[in-house]
Amino acid sequence: MVDEEKSVEPVRVNKWDSNAVKNALDDAVKKALAKKFDWSEKHSLTDGRLFISFIAVCFAGFALVWDYLHPFPASRPILIICVLSYFVLMGVLQLYIWYVEKNVFYQAVDEDPTGKLPTSYWTWSSKLKKYDDM
Structure with missing residues (x-):
């Protein structure tokens, strides 16, 4: 156990890159939680x-196949529909990231091994201002 701790190299991050610092801290918390608790x-x-990304890529793939089977002048309405659907789904994805995920980087399920207590769900999120040096 002691040998494993000595062999782990410290994470090196540019302190002025706030995204890299946030991601490194999130990863460290995730590792610490996984090591300390027996949660899934x-x-x-x-x-x-x-799932949202998969649907968007399906629209793009359908447009690609349709344009191959029916060259451009004939495929114009389908291409317009698929391109608009793709960009709408990218907007939905962005709204999902902003309002549903809310900077969540780890979710855990704490199940009672005896089955007497209800299952607990834990969620961790973090936030770091864009140009914050603290």
């Missing part, structure tokens, strides 16, 4: 983001 990680927010 919940991926529902990431799954939601992946």
Whole structure:
């Protein structure tokens, strides 16, 4: 156990890059929580983001195949619909990240092994101002 702690190198981050500092701190908290508690990680927010992205990519892929099968002048209405749908879904994805995820970087499920207590759900989020040096 002591050898493992000595072999881990410290994370080096440019202190003026606020996104890198925030991500490094988030990762450190995630590792500490995973090491200390026997919780399973919940991926529902990431799954939601992946689902929205998957639908957007399906629209783009359908437009690509349709344009291949029916060259441009004939495929114009379908391309317009698919491109608009793609950009609307990217807007939905951005709203999902802002209002549903809310800077959440870790979700955990705490299940009671005896089954007597209800399952607890833990969520950690962080926020760092863009040009904050603290």
